[in-house]
Amino acid sequence: MQTIYRNWKKTVTSLATAGLLIFGAATSASAVGEPEKEDLKFGFIKLTDMAPLAIAYEKGYFEDEGLYVTLEAQANWKVLLDGVIDGQLDGAHMLAGQPLAATIGFGTKHTIITPFSMDLNGNAITVSNSVWDEMKKHVPLKNGNPAHPIKADYLKLVVQQYQNAGKPFKMGMVFPVSTHNYELRYWLAAGGLKPGYYAPLKGDTSGTIDADVLLSVTPPPQMPSTMEAGTIYGYCVGEPWNQQAVFKGIGVPVITDYEVWKNNPEKVFGITESFAKKYPNTTTRLVKALIRAAKWLDENNNANRMEAVKILSKPNYVGADAKVIANSMTGTFEYEKGDKRAIPDFNVFFRYFATYPYYSDAIWYLTQMRRWGQIGEYKPDSWYIDIAKKVYRPDLYKLAADALIAEGKVSATEFPVFATETGFRAPQSEFIDNITFDGTKPNAYIDSFPIGLKGKETVK
Incomplete structure (x- = not known):
């Protein structure tokens, strides 16, 4: 039945296109060309x-592009990456650092690219109740509640207590090249805590060399139970797993990544470079569908978010209780139980050009890889820029955006001005440590941190 439907739809599309061509007005879809591969599996x-993946599927945006997509949850980020590399998956929702790390050979070596950035913000750092009870003694109050943002300076006092008792302080993050790892490290270091170094040239990829806080990998859905078991005392993860800790009464999110770095890039959609070259029309069409989904998620001041929450709560997507997902997805965020605050930009999918794959976003991740030793040796500024341009592909994004603009599905004003866009955001200073990031000067940025590798330093 599905095959019959596809053939019917293809015939109708071809006839419609032919009709428009007779009148001299070819559609943008015909300009893009038919997809070279229709049946796709995304992880x-x-x-x-x-x-964006769920919405593009549920709202029929993939089918509008002649793409018949299967979405499949993966066990963890490594399995997901391996699936894209070996072709079991055609593409996937990825950590922003994954395509970069794979391309430079940290971990698995393979050229992965991204033509689409999936969102901004969306993470938080949660600590156990016992850790929060100690932190809270030192956190200033405002109107009777803890004043935010809460800096790691207050965690440092707790870590010192653990160290004095000869007990290592352990926290979780989701993957060595995850945003969560770098955000957690950034927050800890801004508070004077050393999160540890990697030394891949010496075969040490633990990331715990000279660490005050020992960070380890835990898959996102397992974060709350792992903390509840006492294996870790806190973690950095995306939603809904911080709010899950609040609902279960086992922990307190102390800071969001929006407060660590305002409007930070988060996930990307990753495909192999070879996929994009072999299936250029398919690539353009899938990006078109994702752009439309992102726009739907943010349009009319997030008016569609409750519908999105209901979709995401399905077992085949996130599978968490809708109330838990809504706690952060609908413009609020709950810290301590009952301390719910408005954060309308906690999840951003389209505003602020969120979907555009900026080179400077890639460079920020690369600077953090170098800062913590994952890039073991000094690299010139040109190297960072070259890698960013190899992996982040605004040229592919532009093809999809231009087609949507021509079709009248989006406005040109909703995108960067492509004719003058350089791929570098203006210098950003809204970080918790007030250090300014200029993507055109990666080494100067790396050298500006009190904690972290600098210049030609290596991990000893």
Whole structure:
């Protein structure tokens, strides 16, 4: 039945296109060309920021492009990456650092690219109740509630207590090249805590060399139970797994990544470079569908978010209770139980050019890889820029955006001005440590941190 439907739809589309061509007005879809591959399987991890994939499927945006997509949850980020590399998956919801790390050979070596950035913000750092009870003694109050943002300075006092008792302080993050790892490290270091170094040239990829806080990998859905068991004392993860800790009464999110770095890039959609070259029309069409999904998620001041929450709560997507997902997805965020605050930009999918794959976003991740030793040796500024341009592909994004603009589905004003866009955001200073990031000067940025590798330093 599905095959009959596809053939019917293809015939109707061809006739419609032919009719328009007779009158001299070829559609943008015909300009893009028919998809070279129609049947696609995309992977994701059960997090709310996989939403553009779910919405593109549920709203028929993939089918509008002649794409018949299967979405499949993956066990963890490594399995997901391996699936894209070996071709079991055609593409996937990825950590922003994954295509970069794979391309430069940290971990698995393979050229992965991204033509689409999936979202901004969406993560938080949660600590156990016992850790929060100690932190809270030192956190200033405002109107009777803890004043935010809460810096790691207050965690440092707790870590010192653990160290004095000869007990290592352990926290979880989701993957060595995850945003969560770098955000957690950034927050800890801004508070004077050393999160540890990697030394891949020496065969040490633990990331715990000279660490005050020992960070380890835990898959996102397992974060709350792992903390509840006492294996870790806190974690950095995407939603809904911080709010899950609040609902279960086992922990307190102390800071969101929006407060660590305002409007930080989060996930990307990753495909192999070879896929994009072999299936250029398919690539353009899938990006078109994802752009439309992202726009739907943010349009009319997030008016569609409750519908999105209901979709994401399905077992085949995130599978968490809708109330838990809604706690952060609909413009609020709950810290301590009952301390719910408005954060309308906690999840951003389209505003602020969120879907555009900026080179400077890629460079930020590369600077953090170098800062913590994952890039073991000094690299010139040109190297960072070259890698960013190899992996982040605004040229492919532009093809999809231009087609949607021509079709009248989006406005040109909703995108960067492509004729003058350089791929570099203006210098950003809204970080928790007030250090300014200029993507055109990666080494100067790396050298500006009190904690971290600098210049030609290596891990000893």
